[in-house]
Amino acid sequence: MTNDLKIYDLVVIGGGPAGITAAAEALSFGKSVALADSHQEIGGAGINTGTVPSKTLRETALALSGLKSRNLYGVDLSLRREVTVADFLGHEEHVKDAFHASVTQSLQVLKATIYWGTCTFLDAHTIRVNLGSEDRKRDPSALGEAIQLRGEKILIATGSSPVHPDVFPFGHGEIYDSDTILKLNRIPKTLAVVGAGVIGAEYGCTFNALGAEVHIIDGRAVLLPFLDAEVSQALVGALQRSGIVFHWRENVQKCIPLESGGVRLELSSGAALTADAVLVAAGRQSNTAKLGLEKAGVKTAERGIIPVNEHFQTNIGNIYAAGDVVGFPALASTSMEQARRAARHALGLGGSAISPLLPNGIYTIPEVSMVGETEESLKKKDIAYIVGRANYRENARGRIIGDEDGFLKLLFRKDDLKLIGVHIMGDLGTEVVHIGLVAMMGNASANLFVDACLNSPTLGMLYKTATLNALQNVPPSEKTCLVERT
């Protein structure tokens, strides 16, 4: 067993969205980078088990279930009886494979060195990679079972895994977490989802679109509590209308796989629920337990989360962490930006800063997305504001695509009509929110959307409608003055 020591400007542990982004950023500035990952395939949860697969399945579900065409045209395009799970997951596999190929290729173009194997710290600058058999085949120079990587700087981007509360006997019967749910070999007739967070809400909607009867169980009584309350309530209404049943203020006290094939859940209220399958979406924990962080002196907090400062530095100066491993919000989008910032700070590249405006995009059906303040956060801060609303059903494209529930809600600061919050529920909401995001990054006020010429018919026009709606809440005498240009 040899112990080659290889030296790099930056060693990245974990090849998900955060790790890939950090490596690419450093490489594009001519730095030497090693990326080590234990999964034998690049992409992390972003490509392999999380973001991309779940969103692909969602899109497929929307298309193949005929949900849209049935509502819009009164024509049932559904092929449900003929469509197998393989049909639904076939496109997802294809998308995933294409991603692996393209990410691998772009890292090759940038001349990243990739090691497949599990990593442990030997000290604050040294990582031991226990090489997988695949990697040894690819790199005959690595004769032994392990190599050592020395990084001037090290980035931990190992992601997170689903928490398995003791009450659920994983491994017995139809009990799944978000990593395994895609391996279902049939669409369950009834699906119980434990946890009304992002993952529970998203998969609940997808399986509902696929024709499953979905029950969402949560100990609280609010869906996605970080949303503006109006949006959260509207989303509950939309999901209920689409057939999802919520069991609020309920905890699962017993979970019993049945011989007949289903699963029986006993709830804290005394009620019981039998489902064909259970998805446990009860939070995630950071993948830090096996890293040997104590050797490097890196501290962790509850659920294995690594605390970081605003530069994404851990308590050990040359070691950074980014992505799910640092906790909330644990989205692919924010993970990539955290990693970019960490790499730039670590390597003294300066320049870029993450915008403090982090949008939240939830791929429920309908989508919800937001950036900036909520009505609740503004009330807490005692900031006076004006609300402007626009409904999809009064928007030309909204009407064409047949979204009856969707709406955009803008929050303007009352003093100067600066845009300070954007909230959207509806088709393509995760895209449409970016218009408001970019406006906020440019410090825009209501004038921008009064003056803007937007394509018609588009959902983008909702911004103009909502802005004009907000200005209607200003008396005519003040209005001319308020929209006067400087």
Place this chain on the structure above:
Amino acid sequence: MTNDLKIYDLVVIGGGPAGITAAAEALSFGKSVALADSHQEIGGAGINTGTVPSKTLRETALALSGLKSRNLYGVDLSLRREVTVADFLGHEEHVKDAFHASVTQSLQVLKATIYWGTCTFLDAHTIRVNLGSEDRKRDPSALGEAIQLRGEKILIATGSSPVHPDVFPFGHGEIYDSDTILKLNRIPKTLAVVGAGVIGAEYGCTFNALGAEVHIIDGRAVLLPFLDAEVSQALVGALQRSGIVFHWRENVQKCIPLESGGVRLELSSGAALTADAVLVAAGRQSNTAKLGLEKAGVKTAERGIIPVNEHFQTNIGNIYAAGDVVGFPALASTSMEQARRAARHALGLGGSAISPLLPNGIYTIPEVSMVGETEESLKKKDIAYIVGRANYRENARGRIIGDEDGFLKLLFRKDDLKLIGVHIMGDLGTEVVHIGLVAMMGNASANLFVDACLNSPTLGMLYKTATLNALQNVPPSEKTCLVERT
């Protein structure tokens, strides 16, 4: 026959997107407004024969033809043999009706007075409305056949109509213009489209999606020449791959309806083409011939276009014109902004200005959209620039929705990396362009998209990818400096 004289701050002639917007704007400031329209239904070409119906049919075609699902999932959801034209147009009628109801309602809320009837000028302040029978029923106080409206200011927003070149014997056989094409009672097997402008390209794509064999004939050799040349060429390629045949540098010299039901076109090259139906999309003329403009002294130019200044004032100070009637670009989006500006200037409301950034959104399949400079316009102006590109097929959502051709192209001024041009071809391009539009309105440079955190997976992320691609064309030594924040 009585001649009631009614006096208003603003009289609007024409109830399309321009007229409605001007009326609503004036009313929201407490002004008195009369709106007169000859069509017995509100909405103009925007709702009744143009924008909304064509885009609705497009959306329906995409859904019901199974085009998307066939490409994406290898599953043919097509119901073509069973779907009748009524199915395709049923949703369109529904959307149109809903629009009529909502526009009428919002004008009622704003207390607009609407007169149905044809309008002629008596002098620069007075309009005679020859009332239709419907209006007389609704308003018993208008006992006569006509009333007179006096407007302190008058806005002409009467729109435009398709030009009918003499070579086409309209009224005989299957010869249609953009107003009548929606009355087709079956999907033609072959459709010849005369004119490769916006209308020809859009309908060509829609009927192609519906399964027609589409031939587009044009005297030039460029599709939509106002586009960036790279985008125009890419669009031609995409349309050809989808089966559309272009006949460039050809004019129709004879158009002969056949007894068998089709139409024979003889082209300038000597070639001939037989199609089941012909769509003539050879330009539009302003609806000004019957307005009696000479009584008011308002001048017109070729094709009936009314020349206006930057405030949309005609040569007669109290008379304004906006929308299709003033000529290029004649899009619903720009028409509304012109009308808003005209109303504000006319009524001394001040404040708002139209952004000089007018996006162009074309609803071909795939969509194309742009705002700002093209490579060609920059070369003409001798402005140095950097190009950044991002492909849909390398973008997570692009891959999920299966758009293989789409791309975003950003143009940055080389000196200061200001964003000065946005070009997109691909699914939802008319929406996604707005992110760049708002960035440009905020005078953004490349930094904005380097710093931005965008939802994942979204097409919005193309902006970040394209910006990073542009910066790769800058050597590392200069890069730190270029992206340094001020």
